[in-house]
Amino acid sequence: MKMFEKNKEKMKEKMEPDKVLRFAIVAVILLFLIGALIIGTRMMNPRVDATEGVKKLTELEDANVQKIDAQIQELEQTEADEATAWKAKSAKEKMDGCIVLGDSTALGFRQNDILSKSQVKSKDGATVSDAEGSGLNELLTAVTEAETAPQKLILCIGRGDVAVSGETADAFAANYKSFVEQVKAALPDTKVYVCSIPAYLSLTSTGDATGSADSDTDSDSDAKDTTDNSDSKSSTDSKSSTDSKSSTDSKSSTDSKSSTDSKSNSDTSSDESSLSKMSTALDVTSYNEALKALCKEEKVKYVDTTDLTDASYFGEDGSTMTKAYYEACINKILEAAFRNYVIQ
Template sequence: MDNKKKRIMVISGLALAAVLIVVIIAVEAVGSLTRKKVDTSEGVEIIQQAEAAEVTVIETKIQNLEEQEKKEAEAEDTRSIKEKFTTAVVMGDSITAGFTEYDILNASSVVAEIGAGLGGLEEQIGKLKELNPQVVFLSYGMNDILSTQGDTDAFIDQYKSIIKQMQKELPNTKIFINSIFPVSRQEREREPLFQELDAYNEALREMCDRQQIAYVDNTELVSDRYYEEDGVHFKPDFYPVWAERMAEVASL
């Protein structure tokens, strides 16, 4: 017997039990009122309390069944990362390109270009339009911090423009925006502009809130062991971690 049938049987049984209990209590309450000539409000209160108690029990049972079904569904998900991203695309710069470079995702799930920033994405948007995914994850900002020279307002204006264009070209595609990944401490010291990275992410988060677009905060995913020698790009074993994070947020 599957969970759906179990839930129907439990709900039906509980509902029937609730009705019988309410009827019994009502009969007893009315009889008591008749014998003792007590104020009728006492009987009504008894019935209302019984009804409320039974409804609470039923709702709790249903909630427990739903949680159990969810856990079982998650436990049974044996799909590979590539399978989870069948209807999704990750779009970005050289960091994003690692998904295909290390064969973590299929080429049809990645639109990336080395050195890409928010300016001049017409070709990438054209490729995305051809793929026509249900979900797209944008991952830009590292190169934009340098090109905008720490000007978060200019960065956000560019991002808004890209989002507007994508919503026009792909109105049925749901957009998710990745936070800008932190760089290593040595890289922050080498390039002072990267010290503004946190401010860029905060501006990005606020923009997503205003635009009602999902923001994927990846900050806590990164640790020193994942960095390549340049302190910006990542080793192969980081990409499954990032992919699972996106899949979780988007319920892929």
């Protein structure tokens, strides 16, 4: 028994180094495998040198920036050339494909040779308050039945409504809204623009549109006494002289009365003329404010011409617009309708 235990101890001591050796061998094998795995992974996914790639990207970026700058400069030059060509065109050429529709205000563009006959559809006295009876609907029908619908339709209406119908601004705007909706339904692809009602000059009490008082020239001449009293020696002569003097005085009195009546009639006529001129000096401010609100509601462009109030824009009556007015007004319309160009 003791011998068995002794041999067992010897065997145990002999196996201990073998166990350490086996562990070491296993550890070495594991390290080898791990190393091989790492090397294999790196070989399968080699590290890329990004230096050359970054260099190429930088070159491409510089090239793109230069190309983009060149394209921008080309576009700017094209726009500048187009703007120059645009400015050189006449109003008729700029308004090609557009129509101005309305009352006597619209008619003025054609009468002053600002636009051609085909570019203006107008009728003196046309109103939105009576679109059917005043001929406004007829004008719209002529536009809608044309072979080609206009790209832009500019409405110049309202003076007749203000000066003749006497409607309030709210009633006027309601009628105008109905007509705008009628236009949009008939011409769905046409852009609609609404011009403000031209202002009236504020006239003086004598009706002078420029603000200075009218000067009245008295053309009446005093009656001249042509009686000759030098030869009154006889009673016959005296009687003749008396009769002559009486006749002369009577004529003088008659002429004087006639002159007074004539001057009185002239003054009365002048007063009536002044009153007539004063009756045209209407305030359109509230009507234009109503139009501006209407345009915002209907999503159409409002063309504001209310600052065109210089005396040179109006005739002596303070209401009739001159060619200078229409030249300024067409620029307002062009600026609103073609905002890509600078109008001068």
